[in-house]
Amino acid sequence: MSSLDQNHSGCRDKTTVAGDSSDIHELAKQPLQGLKLASHAVLEEAQQSGRVICSKCGGSRMFFCYTCCSLVGVGVHDIPITKLPLKIDIIKHPNETDGKSTAVHAKILAPNDVTIYTYPCIPEFEREKVVLVFPGPQAVSVQDMLHCLRDRSNSRSQNHFDEPCPKKLKTERVEGATHTDITPESGTPDETESLESRMSPLQRVVFIDSTWNQTNRISSDERLQGFVQVELKTRKTCFWRSQKGKPDTYLSTIEAIYYFLKDFHQHCLSLEYKGEYDNLLFFYSYLHSVVNKAKISAGKC
C-alpha cells in the first residue's frame, strides 16, 4: 500500500520539506530537514492529479512505477537526476513487496549508477573492489573500509603472483565505473592522482533490499561471503514503515545508500559535503512529510 492511497489535505505547501517550518512540533519530527532538495512542487501537482496508469504494466501508480522502475505522471526533466561517485548494486529479495521498497527511488534518481538485481540473481564481484553494506560482527565503518580493502588486496597480491585485477576491470571501465567520474576537470595531474588513490580501490557498493527478517537468506549466500562488510552504526532511520522490534539504526535502503555516500564523500574522498546526494531523498523526504502530516492531522502525534 502506498502512503498516498489516502487523501491528505495538509500537503499543499509549495516549499520543500526543508522549508516547512510552520509547526515546531512537526519540525522536531523532521530528521530530514536541512536537505538541499529540488522543489517538491512537481510531486505536489502530481499528487493532486491522482494516480496514473503505468503504460508498461498497467498498474495504478503515483510518481513512479515500482514494478517497471519508471516515472509515471512526472517527467524525467522534473526530477533531480543525481550522479554518484560509485556504482551501487542492490540485491532485492524476491518476496519483498515492490511498493514498499525504497530501492526503486535510487534507481529512478540515479539511473546511470544504480542497478537492481532480484535474488537469486547476483552479479560476479571482485572482492577487492566491492564492499557489502550489511550489519554484523565483522562489519566496519565507512571510515575504516578502505583500509580493510587495501589490506585485503595487499595480502592477496603477496600470496598470489598472478595479476590481482583480471580482465574484468577493463570491462567495468568501459561501462563507466571509472575513478575519473568524480575527478574535477580543473584538477592537476597530481591532484587527480591523489584523488584517484584516495578513492581506489572501491568501485562498487552492494546493498541488500529486503525486510530485515528476510535478509538472512541473501546475506548467507556463499556468493556474498568474504566481502568487506560495512555497517552504518550511527545513523537512525526515520522510515515510516520502521519494523517492530528492530533498532532504529536499521535503515531503509535509500537511507542506507544516502548515508553511505555522505560518509564516503567526507571520510574517504576527504571532501566537504555540500548536499551532493541529498536529492537521493527527493521522493523519500516528500513521502515522509506526507505521512507525518497525515499522522498529525489524525491526532496520532
Ligand SMILES: [Zn+2]
Ligand atoms: Zn509499471
